[in-house]
Amino acid sequence: MAEEIVPTEPAGTPKLSRRRAPGGGRSSVKPMRTVAILGAVGALVAGVALPALASAKPTPSAATTLQQMAFDDAQSLVVASEATSAPLERGSYSATTPDEIEKKKAEEAAKARAAAAAAAARVASSSGSSISDADLQLISAGSGAVRSPLPQGSYSVSRTLSASHNGADMVAPAGTPIFAATGGVVRISSESHFGYGVAVVIDSVIGGQRVSTLYGHMTNGTRAVQTGQTVEPGQFIGKVGNTGHSFGAHLHFEVKVNGSLVEPIGWLRVNAG
Template identity: 40%
Template sequence: MRPRRATRPWAKAKAVGATLAVGAMITGAALPAFNPEITSVAAASAEVTTAASDFAQSYTSTDEIRAEIAPRGNFAATTPEEIKETRSRAVAAAIAAGMPLGSAMEIPVADRVVMPMADGTYTFTDGFGASRPGRSHLGQDFAAGVGTPINAAMTGCVSRSTESYQGYGVTIQIESIVDGQAVSTVYSHLNYGTRAVEVGDCVEAGQYIGDVGSTGYVFGSCLHFEVHINTVAVDPMPWLEKNVS
């Protein structure tokens, strides 16, 4: 019987090393099957690191810095409050830039016209073309007591609403489309604090918009009413007689 050969220490270490090498090969072959993105993630990380390094090396204090604001997707106003706020911002921006109201919103077509004040609440005084210092009167005055209600003459959207507009005092202007023409109606000398509409609001024919006052350059209290067709002032009386239904 042959005596058992003693195992040398270096041989045992060699065997363990071989086992670990085989295990590493098996593990290396198995990892992609469990996580196929490891290689691509590592590569991407390396690219980002390299790009960041290149950017840092190439940047100088004289380089121009630009801020790019990405769009917020296809956001749209849905609630009445959001719609009104969005429209008001667009209208304010357009008017501030000297652009017409129609550049910021769709001007409605007016299918009927009404008198701006109720029957029996007013009397006619100065009419279109009456003499004024350095100019002629561009509208029709409806004399009435302070506080008498004023109504929109037709469906439209408000392009001006202010407590002070030159000699017109408290003034509202409304834009409409009538028979394919752009028609603006102006309501002036209203009483302070009675404006019921703001720029960007849309109104219906006969809707209350404010009260008669005596603001601006005027003697007594009245509504000064103007009609502009394609930006040209016309006599309101024949126009009202033709269109009021």
């Protein structure tokens, strides 16, 4: 076998650097080191610049207006707790809700009805005409334990207590309201009480004495009290009529004190308030 001869470089010849083939690894080290250095520098710049920018933003003072704050930072939400003016008072505005309007209308309508009823009662009392059922809550004038059983000026007395008559006949137009002359307990309330026709009897105690008052010849169906009911002086109890043994519309009014008949008109004159 022939011996292979390898040429050799002459002494003193400089050695040429040999480049490694691709994939050897050393050629990619330098670019990666450059990227790392640039990243570190960017982080350092960001760390220094951002706090400076944050501190450079002005802090709103007490005098800063809402418009200025909105202009400086349009993305922020500003709640102005003291942006409103003086508080509204209830008396400074009128009712506007549906419930308040309906309530106001109802109150005005009630006042109008009450005024109309009062006017009708005054006209009826002065003219002697009948009172409607809407006015049953009328009370007689005056105050005290004894009242007039009929409105003042609405009647005349045709006769009073005598040997043949137990009370006073108070002549008034049919339908005139009758009031309890005394407060007490209703002992009789009947559509047919002997010759009295429609009648009511009330038992009372006045000044330590037992007083009984009778109201006869009332109109059918007008009794406003029942047996056993407690009534007040001046309370409406019925209307003048012509029932029973009667000749013309009037109220037969009787008064007994401790079981004895007394003259009704004189008794009213002394005791009625």
